[in-house]
Amino acid sequence: MNRHENGTLCYEGQCEKDMPHGYCEDGTYEGPWGPNLSHGEGKLFSEDGMLCYQGQLKKDMPHGYGKSYYEDGALYYEGQWEHNLSHGEGKLFSEDGTLQYTGQWKKDMRHGHGKLFRKDGSILYEGQWKNNMFHGQGKRYYEEGTLQYHGQWEKDMYHGQGKYYREDGTLQYNGQWKKDMFQG
Secondary structure, eight states: OEEOTTSOEEEOSOEETTEEOEEEESSSEEEEEOSSSBOEEEEEEOTTSOEEEEEEEETTEEEEEEEEEOTTSOEEEEEEEETTEEEEEEEEEOTTSOEEEEEEEETTEEEEEEEEEOTTSOEEEEEEEETTEEEEEEEEEOTTSOEEEEEEEETTEEEEEEEEEOTTSOEEEEEEEETTEEOO
16 A cells, blocks of 8 residues: 555555555556556546546556547547547547547657548548648538548648539649649
8 A cells, every 4th residue: 555645545456666556546546556656558547537538558657559539528538549649540530529640650640651531521631641730632512512622731731632512513723732722
């Protein structure tokens, strides 16, 4: 049993070499412990007892597969973590449970291939991302689902070879783009 300097209990459970080790249920964490750090499959709770995170932990941080939650308990993110950051494959949800994004992450940013959705669930963008921006090959869609643009992107702008379509699906322009402006 470990106590704070003021005498309040901070850990109750198994110890190894005077350090918490084993399984812990202390109100803010539930799961394997040791040595002196949450490690393995566990749950993190806010001070008011709401579940914040459930999944794999390494050195007190989300690491591996896990789920994080909004303050009201709704799912926020589900997927891979690395050192407390979304990293790898994952899904981001809005507070009402609508899927916002599914795809690859790098250090808490959309990075790699992914899909972005509107609040109504329709797809807005599918393609490559870099640092949370459309970057590389991708497709953007009109609200009713028809293709708007298919081509290269740079920092959220049409840039490089691409095709732009009217809302009725007919091709309007096929050629080079530079910073959202067609070049021809």
